[in-house]
Amino acid sequence: MCGIAGYVGPRNAVEVVLDQLKRLEYRGYDSAGVAYRNGSALKTVKRAGKLTELSGLLGSKLPVSHLAIAHSRWATHGAPTDLNAHPHSDQSGRIALIHNGIIENYLELKEELVREGHVFQSETDTEVAAHVIGREYDSGVELDEAVRRGVRRMRGAYAFVVASADEPEKIVAVRAASPLVIGLGDGETFLASDIPALLPYTRRVIVLEGGQVAVLTPAGVVVTDVNGASVAVHPFEADWDIESAEKGGYEHFMLKEIHEQPDVVHQCLLGRLTPDNRVVLDQVFSNHVLQDIDRVNIIACGTAYHAGLMAKFIFERMLRLPTDVFYSSEFRYGDPVLSPRSLAIFVSQSGETADSLAALRLCKARRIRTLGIVNVVGSSIARECDRVLFTQAGPEISVASTKAYTAQVLTLFLFSLHMAQVREMPGVRIKETVAALRKFGDYVQDAMAGEDQIKGVAAKFKDARLVFFLGRGADASLSLEGALKLKEIAYIPTQECPAGEMKHGPLALIEPGIPIVFGATDPDVREKLASNIKEVQARGGHAIVITTSDDVTLGAITDTLIKVPQTGNTYLNALLTIVPMQLFAYYTAKALGCEIDQPRNLAKSVTVE
Numbered sequence: 001m002c003g004i005a006g007y008v009g010p011r012n013a014v015e016v017v018l019d020q021l022k023r024l025e026y027r028g029y030d031s032a033g034v035a036y037r038n039g040s041a042l043k044t045v046k047r048a049g050k051l052t053e054l055s056g057l058l059g060s061k062l063p064v065s066h067l068a069i070a071h072s073r074w075a076t077h078g079a080p081t082d083l084n085a086h087p088h089s090d091q092s093g094r095i096a097l098i099h100n101g102i103i104e105n106y107l108e109l110k111e112e113l114v115r116e117g118h119v120f121q122s123e124t125d126t127e128v129a130a131h132v133i134g135r136e137y138d139s140g141v142e143l144d145e146a147v148r149r150g151v152r153r154m155r156g157a158y159a160f161v162v163a164s165a166d167e168p169e170k171i172v173a174v175r176a177a178s179p180l181v182i183g184l185g186d187g188e189t190f191l192a193s194d195i196p197a198l199l200p201y202t203r204r205v206i207v208l209e210g211g212q213v214a215v216l217t218p219a220g221v222v223v224t225d226v227n228g229a230s231v232a233v234h235p236f237e238a239d240w241d242i243e244s245a246e247k248g249g250y251e252h253f254m255l256k257e258i259h260e261q262p263d264v265v266h267q268c269l270l271g272r273l274t275p276d277n278r279v280v281l282d283q284v285f286s287n288h289v290l291q292d293i294d295r296v297n298i299i300a301c302g303t304a305y306h307a308g309l310m311a312k313f314i315f316e317r318m319l320r321l322p323t324d325v326f327y328s329s330e331f332r333y334g335d336p337v338l339s340p341r342s343l344a345i346f347v348s349q350s351g352e353t354a355d356s357l358a359a360l361r362l363c364k365a366r367r368i369r370t371l372g373i374v375n376v377v378g379s380s381i382a383r384e385c386d387r388v389l390f391t392q393a394g395p396e397i398s399v400a401s402t403k404a405y406t407a408q409v410l411t412l413f414l415f416s417l418h419m420a421q422v423r424e425m426p427g428v429r430i431k432e433t434v435a436a437l438r439k440f441g442d443y444v445q446d447a448m449a450g451e452d453q454i455k456g457v458a459a460k461f462k463d464a465r466l467v468f469f470l471g472r473g474a475d476a477s478l479s480l481e482g483a484l485k486l487k488e489i490a491y492i493p494t495q496e497c498p499a500g501e502m503k504h505g506p507l508a509l510i511e512p513g514i515p516i517v518f519g520a521t522d523p524d525v526r527e528k529l530a531s532n533i534k535e536v537q538a539r540g541g542h543a544i545v546i547t548t549s550d551d552v553t554l555g556a557i558t559d560t561l562i563k564v565p566q567t568g569n570t571y572l573n574a575l576l577t578i579v580p581m582q583l584f585a586y587y588t589a590k591a592l593g594c595e596i597d598q599p600r601n602l603a604k605s606v607t608v609e
């Protein structure tokens with residue numbers, strides 16, 4: 001996500017924080033800014049674009065200062081513009097604030113502040129936070145107390161860093177969820193959103209925990225909880241090299257991104273569920289428009305296409321809404337038949353995929369309503385769709401998409417629940433489903449517990465010359481994504497299809513020892529799947545079955561059984577199977593010594609036909 005940097009001490013603070021941001025560049029960003037102490041004031045300089053733009057504004061001779069905070073923003077609320085870039089200021093202009101994450105109740109707070117006469121410059125939730133804290137500061141308390149009081153008014157998953165013109169040697173940082181790390185030097189103190197930005201300066205690190213407020217001065221750091229009670233902290237020596245620190249200690253970005261998924265689930269749901277277990281999606285069309293839709297076309301490529309297949313299953317089963325899924329490259333040249341009352345949904349991590357963008361323009365030319373399910377804010381698809389739901393998964397660096405897929409499916413699922421509310425579908429149990437969604441991040445975390453088992457399975461089958469991926473219903477769409485992961489990073493040919501199709505041809509490819517990965521979470525088709533398992537075993541195939549923890553039937557007939565938690569929801573159960581499949585692809589590729597993050601012949605964003 002966004003990068004945070006801070007420094008207070010004898011060095012040139014602007015130089016330090018710019019260098020720190022540079023070290024966080026690998027995370028992706030679209031604007032950057034710095035606030036530094038300049039005489040008795042705080043000066044803020046910020047700019048859309050890359051760090052070179054910001055450096056250009058600051059000039060070749062950097063201003064001398066001993067306190068600075070800086071930020072590189074990956075847009076979530078508001079486009080990547082100069083105005084929306086951080087830092088933001090309060091009403092009085094005395095404080096500067098940078099922020100990662102999302103403040104869920106910012107609209108409510110903003111309305112309250114506007115009624116009191118506050119004027120806002122940007123569209124961001126960050127500026128609202130600056131005003132909330134500034135209002136407390138105006139009552140005469142110290143900056144750290146103003147931050148604690150302000151934070152008690154905010155809901156969400158975030159981290160802030162604040163400085164004041166009136167307190168020349170103090171930076172206040174608070175972590176509600178997004179990561180913040182503090183580096184302890186000799187007469188100087190550093191702050192960052194991630195350890196790589198600290199390593200050139202110090203290896204004595206404190207990781208701030210959720211709900212902690214840190215006051216940084218050149219002498220060190222004092223940490224309290226949000227009520228002001230002091231908290232003991234335990235610095236450790238970070239012995240990572242810089243390259244592995246960028247990957248959060250993981251060997252590859254892909255593994256890091258697989259492990260980020262529990263947090264991605266929380267980010268994706270943030271601000272979209274109400275306390276009484278309903279879904280709120282303010283950004284989509286009016287209820288009237290949603291009621292009018294007679295058909296959905298989902299258009300996407302690769303992994304995003306697979307997320308669309310899962311959505312088709314959900315839309316048709318749950319909403320009884322006819323849905324088709326198209327490869328963008330086929331759609332754009334296929335002269336599609338489009339109902340004027342249809343909705344075209346474009347799913348894309350990058351928002352820049354050339355074929356998807358061309359298909360979107362075709363729909364717009366035909367005056368079809370368009371909805372984007374996009375990760376990168378400010379991307380072409382996000383800008384050109386009539387409406388957008390952002391997947392809020394954070395930057396994805398590995399070419400093989402993992403966390404973006406999970407966030408795409410979840411966002412589409414949220415949209416379908418929103419549609420069910422609007423269309424008043426009595427059969428859809430919204431409250432139970434939302435309750436299951438709230439726990440889904442924890443279930444994803446629990447699904448990671450099978451990692452060692454999967455490492456063993458990958459080692460056993462790394463030399464397979466073909467791997468099958470089979471399933472029925474929702475599991476069938478997941479098996480396509482599992483197969484894509486394996487072929488793109490481990491270069492092993494795969495055969496994927498609904499399990500019921502095997503007898504119509506693919507069964508001929510089964511030979512002794514061939515592994516067949518079955519997604520088997522749906523109890524309604526379990527018996528049918530058991531027959532499919534027996535069919536491949538009878539021909540010497542090795543059945544690797546992924547099912548839910550409560551299953552008592554498949555274990556007895558399976559060669560290798562992998563369990564994922566029972567979430568209480570059919571669609572979420574199926575989605576959980578992506579975790580072992582991603583890990584299987586990763587560990588197979590690793591065992592084969594493949595270039596995991598940058599597989600041969602592939603690019604992260606396919607901006608040409």
Ligand code: M6R
Nearest residue numbers: 302303304348349350353400401
């Ligand atoms: O950025 P997009 O989601 O539009 O990209 C679509 C595909 O190129 C992408 O999902 C690709 O299939 C993945 N890298 C596969 O892991």
